[in-house]
Amino acid sequence: MKEIHFDKIVLPSEGEKIQVAEDKLVVPDRPIIPFIEGDGIGPDIMRAAQGVWNAAVAKAYGGSRKIVWLELFAGEKALQRYGELLPQDTFRAIEHFVVAIKGPLTTPVGTGYRSLNVALRQRLDLYACVRPVAYLPGVPSPVSHPEQMDIVIFRENTEDVYAGIEWPKGSEEAHKVISYLNREFHLHIPQDSGIGVKPISQRATQRLVRKAIQYAIRQGRRSLTIMHKGNIMKYTEGAFRDWAYQVAREEFPEETITEKEVQEKYGGKTPPGKVVIKDRIADSMFQQILTRTDQYDVIATSNLNGDYLSDACAAQVGGLGMAPGANIGDLTALFEATHGTAPKYAGLDVVNPSSLILSGKMMLEYIGWQDAAELIQSALVKTIQQRKVTYDLARQMQDATRVGTSEFASAIVENM
Ligand code: NAP
Numbered sequence: 001m002k003e004i005h006f007d008k009i010v011l012p013s014e015g016e017k018i019q020v021a022e023d024k025l026v027v028p029d030r031p032i033i034p035f036i037e038g039d040g041i042g043p044d045i046m047r048a049a050q051g052v053w054n055a056a057v058a059k060a061y062g063g064s065r066k067i068v069w070l071e072l073f074a075g076e077k078a079l080q081r082y083g084e085l086l087p088q089d090t091f092r093a094i095e096h097f098v099v100a101i102k103g104p105l106t107t108p109v110g111t112g113y114r115s116l117n118v119a120l121r122q123r124l125d126l127y128a129c130v131r132p133v134a135y136l137p138g139v140p141s142p143v144s145h146p147e148q149m150d151i152v153i154f155r156e157n158t159e160d161v162y163a164g165i166e167w168p169k170g171s172e173e174a175h176k177v178i179s180y181l182n183r184e185f186h187l188h189i190p191q192d193s194g195i196g197v198k199p200i201s202q203r204a205t206q207r208l209v210r211k212a213i214q215y216a217i218r219q220g221r222r223s224l225t226i227m228h229k230g231n232i233m234k235y236t237e238g239a240f241r242d243w244a245y246q247v248a249r250e251e252f253p254e255e256t257i258t259e260k261e262v263q264e265k266y267g268g269k270t271p272p273g274k275v276v277i278k279d280r281i282a283d284s285m286f287q288q289i290l291t292r293t294d295q296y297d298v299i300a301t302s303n304l305n306g307d308y309l310s311d312a313c314a315a316q317v318g319g320l321g322m323a324p325g326a327n328i329g330d331l332t333a334l335f336e337a338t339h340g341t342a343p344k345y346a347g348l349d350v351v352n353p354s355s356l357i358l359s360g361k362m363m364l365e366y367i368g369w370q371d372a373a374e375l376i377q378s379a380l381v382k383t384i385q386q387r388k389v390t391y392d393l394a395r396q397m398q399d400a401t402r403v404g405t406s407e408f409a410s411a412i413v414e415n416m
Contacts, residue, residue, distance in 0.1 A: 004096050006089045008073075008081060015068030018098045018367065020331055025098065027367045029065045034093050038103020039075040040341025045353040046103045048409035052353075052376060053360045055413040060371040070097070074116055075105040086116050091123055094334060101335040101363055103356060106343070114164050117336075121157045126327035126334055127204060128211045129155040129303075131310040132362070136377075138385040139318040140396035148293040149317050152221075154212035155306020157327055159199050160236075162303045166196035200236040200302060202243050209244040210251065211328070212300040216275045217255045224248075224256075226279040227301035227309065240302050241279050248277045282309075289313060310338065321352030321392045324359040326366070333366055335359040349404040352390040354380060357412070379415040383408065386415075 016028040037046045050069065057065055072090045073081050082089070094100045107115040120126070131153040135146045167173040174195045181187045209226070216224045226245070230238030248256040252275075259278035262270050270276050275298075280288060282305045289296060289312065301309065314323035320339035327334045337356040345351045357376060364373040384393065387400040388411050394402040403411065 004092070006093065007087070009070070009089050009093055012068050012070055015070075017096065020098060023331070025331060025367060027369075030068050031099070031367065032068045032070050032097055033363075034070045034072045034097050034100040036072050036074045036090070036100070036102035036105075037077065038337070038341065039077075039106040040104060040343045040346040041351045042075075042103030042105075042341060044345075044347065044349055044351060044405045045337060045356045048353040048405045049356040049360055051406075051409050052357050052379075052412050053364070053372075055416060056364070056372040056375040056379075057369065059416050060369070060375055065369065065372075072100070074102070074120070086119055091120075094120075094124055095332060098331060099333050099335075099363060099367060101356075101360060102337075104337055104339060104341045106341050118162055118164065120334060121327050124327075124329060124332055124334065125158065126329045126332060127156065127158050128208050128328045129153075129157040129306060129310075129325060130215075130328055130362075131155065131306075131313075131323065131325040131338060133310065133313040133317060133323060135317045136322070136381050136384060138381060138387075139322060140393055141317055142396075143290065143293075143316050145293065146317050149289075149313065150294075151289075151296050151313060152215065152219075152298050153306055153310050153313070154208060154215070154298065154300045155310065156200075156204060156208045156240075156301070156303050158303075159201060159204050160303035161196055161198045163197065163199055165199070166194065169194045198233070198236050200240055202239070205240050205243045205302075206247045209247045209300050212298055213248060213252050213256065213275065213277075216298040217252070221275060221297045222270070223259075223276040223278060223296070224298045224300060225285070225296055226277070227282055227285045227299055227305050228279060229282040229305065231281055237282075237302060237305075244279070244300060245277065285309065286312060290316070314338070318354075319392055320355065321390065322354045322358070324355055324357075324362050326359065326362050333363070335363040335366075349406055350391055351405055352392050353405050353409055357409070375416050376412070379412045382415040383411045386411070 015030045015032040018031050019026040037043050072093050074086050074090050078087055079085055105116040134150045169192050177195050178189045226241050228237040228241045230241045256277050257274040259276055314320055323338045325338040339355055361373045361376045388403050389400050390408050394400040
């Protein structure tokens, strides 16, 4: 293993690093996988989820494979140990070990430090936030046909209003920017405005869309929808749409076809083997995903749209406690629960660990351990069908047995 020095991380005595060769992962039988427990409910769900992942790997491979866990620190635990919220050790370890998983981290609204999650994504250049949203049989839902939901959202992860370029009302920076814009462009921005900047670049858009199209082709998906608000924000969101179509047209001409071409040249019937590329304006997308759910498949969108859409979609199939996610760069990947730290439930052992458990399932698929991933999925479905669920699902179901976080995880393991 290449020598690497950490300030405070003690490397495990067993296990090996996942290697990268010819743009592919080479996964040993005992990969070292770093994890960040997270703040708030993080410790509750991480403990439960690790029990499930370990049991699935043991069951699937009879002891010939095992994950060697390595704890990294971020958030409150890092503050105690390092005196800072996001130490260098953590960035360097994720880069070094290639694949990692995390619980949620606290971000105060309005004041204080910027989001740790955003900092991790930007520093490690994890440019695609990938969120599959699919119905699991037995999960309660507020809609009539939740089984029609089977989408994967690819959300751009490094720019847009999340780039963190903003200044508060009354600051010297805001004053300078406002004065410049009003003077040079004859605008009338009130001096008592806060200012934010929304950069959307061709490069970041196209690498995100490229990843989404490659995924759609590899997985045999039917369509890829570009979601944008280009009717209003023409040179950011509108450009996102144009650059996305350009990637499809120039890089995947054999594998993709536009919705327009399907209508005009093929009478509305998609030629076999082609991924249909279409686009929708963001507000209409929120309606369509409710009313015509099964017409959407892979969705590629900018950062803020993707944030909103993934929570709205998750609500249709069981809520935030059920939705997994990952932040992926060229190969480095950080899997994570998509919900936050839910501080009022911290340490109570009551919340739903499924989001993190399913993110771990995605991670196992990512490293090619498909059998363990499938065991997790089927055991989770079985547990929910037995109506043994945490409070969030129990309150939407009749005659459910409400169990705590750890009890729910134990039931999943028993069902493997
Ligand atoms: P949140 O922590 O996601 O919680 C909002 C609500 O969602 C909870 O009160 C709960 O609803 C439900 N919920 C979330 N996780 C659940 C789970 N595992 N099981 C069951 N229900 C769950 O959102 P927030 O209160 O807006 O944010 C709290 C902190 O988390 C903030 O500092 C925020 O910045 C941070 N955050 C971090 C991440 C991340 O690390 N990726 C993501 C989002 C937010 P009920 O009360 O109705 O039961």
